[in-house]
Amino acid sequence: AQTVTQSQPEMSVQEAETVTLSCTYDTSESDYYLFWYKQPPSRQMILVIRQEAYKQQNATENRFSVNFQKAAKSFSLKISDSQLGDAAMYFCAYLSYNNNDMRFGAGTRLTVKP
C-alpha cells in the first residue's frame, strides 16, 4: 500500500522568506498524482498545488512550487515570499490512477513569524 511521509511535524519561517516542506512517498506504481493541501485553523482542506507523475516539469502556482523527484519518490513544497496567511497545516497527498482513496501524510504545521 502507498504511504506518504512528512518528516517535519513543525516548520517556522520569517515573513517574506522562503521555506521548503518535505514529503516522501512509497509506491510501486508509475502513474499517479501528488498534491499539497493547506488546512488553516478553519480546518477546510484547500488545494495548493498538484503534480502528475508523468510530467517531468515541476508544477508552480504563484509563490508555491514543487520539487518532484520521481526516482527518489520525493515531492517537496517551496513557499516563496512567505506571508502571514500561509500559516497552516500542510498535507502532502498521493492519489493512484488505479483506485480512489487519496493517501495523506501526517502534516506539517507551518508558522510564519512577522
Added chain:
Amino acid sequence: EPEVTQTPSHQVTQMGQEVILRCVPISNHLYFYWYRQILGQKVEFLVSFYNNEISEKSEIFDDQFSVERPDGSNFTLKIRSTKLEDSAMYFCASRKTGGRGGYTFGSGTRLTVV
C-alpha cells in the same frame, strides 16, 4: 468558483445516537468521497461513491457507516450508534469524471460525540 457544501458545520451528539452528515457536491461532478480526520491525526479515506453505489471503502467504513445519494444533489454519510471515537472532522469531496486532479473538498463537519 463552484464549492462542495457541507452541513452542519458542527454537530454534537450523544453516544449511541445516529447522525447524518450532509454534502452537496459540485453539480457536474460524478465521483463523491467521505474522508475523516481525527483531531491531530492524518486525513483518512472512508468511502468513494460512483453511479449510485459504493466503489471503494476502507476498513474504517464498517457496518456502522452508510452513504446515500437520496435526491441527485445531496450525498449523505450516516453514522449509526455513534461512539466517542467517532469524534472527528468529516470531509466530503467530489471530482469530475476523468479529472483525477480535480478533487474538491468541502469545509468539513466537526462531529463531537459526548
